[in-house]
Amino acid sequence: MRLIADRIHHTYGPLPVLEDISFTVEDGEVVAVVGPSGCGKSTLLRILGGLEKPASGQALSAGEPPAGSLNPYTFVFQDFALLPWRTVSENVRLPLEGHGLGEAEIKDRIADTLARTKLSDFADAYPKQLSGGMKQRVGIARALAVKPAILLMDEPLSALDAQTRELLMDDLVQLHDQGNLSSVYVTHNLDEAVRLADKVVVLRRRPGRINALVELKVPRAERDGSDAEMARQTRELWQLIRADAEAADREIVDA
């Protein structure tokens, strides 16, 4: 399934947040949205997922969601948003409930997604017993269990420490290489964008406008953190963002 941002504008009161955002997430593609804080990238993601209505423009989809998809536009959250009173497998079960699926199919889907996210040994653990990385794996497993057409990830690794982030990024790369999974990946971390995405949408801030659309040519599986090409890409993105990031840094926040 393709997802199309079609001339999206958005405002908070008199304040314009997003201006004329148009791009397409092709089937099986990962599009990263990067930009300094306050550029409206999380708002854009919520609009794409139908959680917020844009002031004008729209999010469009084309094509069929995968067979058995229960929730075509599925989020992975920065703060994991796990139910602390449910075990790992019960958390994954949550979005599978109430769709009339048979118990056997529910169990199958849970077992399958837990295996894909390396959580099979943790099925009966409670979230508080897990490390941050494992918690986010549960968030990803829950998202995969509904067979999403588009995965909408809002800074999914930002709450994790650097080493865990590295490990989870490996898993995300693997997941996207295995299956036909389209994703929008919002991040402020340029390394993550360059590692995972096929295409990077660079936003300016106040209002959020598309500054550049960078295509990453090296196949995902062949990228590696020490690669000179990746370093060059990251530097290029940083040049695009730097002035805006400085402005964001020097801003006095109206509380």
Add this chain to the structure above:
Amino acid sequence: MRDVAMTPSLEAPTPVPFRGGLFTPGTNRIAGALALAGLIALWQAASSLGLISPIFAPSPLRVANALTGMAQSGELQNHIMASLGRLFGGYALGMTGGVLVGLMIGLFGVFRSAGIAVVSAFFPIPKIALLPLFILWFGIGEGSKVATIAFGTFFPTVVATYGAVDNVDRSLVRMGRAFGLSPFAIIRKIILPGSLPGIISGLKIASSIGIVLLIAAEMIGANQGVGALVLAAGNLMQTDQLIAGVVMLSVLGLTIAGVIGAIEKRLLAWR
């Protein structure tokens, strides 16, 4: 001679003095039991030595005798059963109503402003002040006592319940929406379990308020019940029975707290 702590020499490395660890709370069950036993022993010793008048403060032994005496005659059980019936009747009404109204206020904007205004007006009234009114409405018998307890436990339960609903992590509700859960499923699977800890701690507070109102109501107009027992014993200067009644109240409060604690432990094992 090594005066290392104050003037560390450059050559000999000395351990950095430890300065943490002050006032770290710790628990000691034995100390707790010893303190209680010690207090009772001291009291008994003072009575035996004639330092305390047995009329104003009977010895622990005499209190124990009064307790067993009343238990053998069946008088104690009658009082306790009468009190328990009122307490649980009132508490069950107040708790059920309070949780329901609290959920309505917490969940639906329409009820919020109206509900909070009404609750704020009634909350500060010491509910025992309404007993005379309830006696006029429901009679001097059980009705007015149960109503006072129900009324008194209702308001703190309402306040705790809507506070607990307000405190449910909004990101969890957003997650439920993002996964397409129905509003009903969000209430049942996210908001209710998420507010349970707050509701239970409200029920604990309500239970101790319930005991206070129970005794007050029984002192105003009752022949049976622990409150009536304490008042009657006081009037007759039977201080051993009076203190026996007070001891029963301590046991009652501890038992109820223990029961709620056990329920809490079971329901909130995930914490």
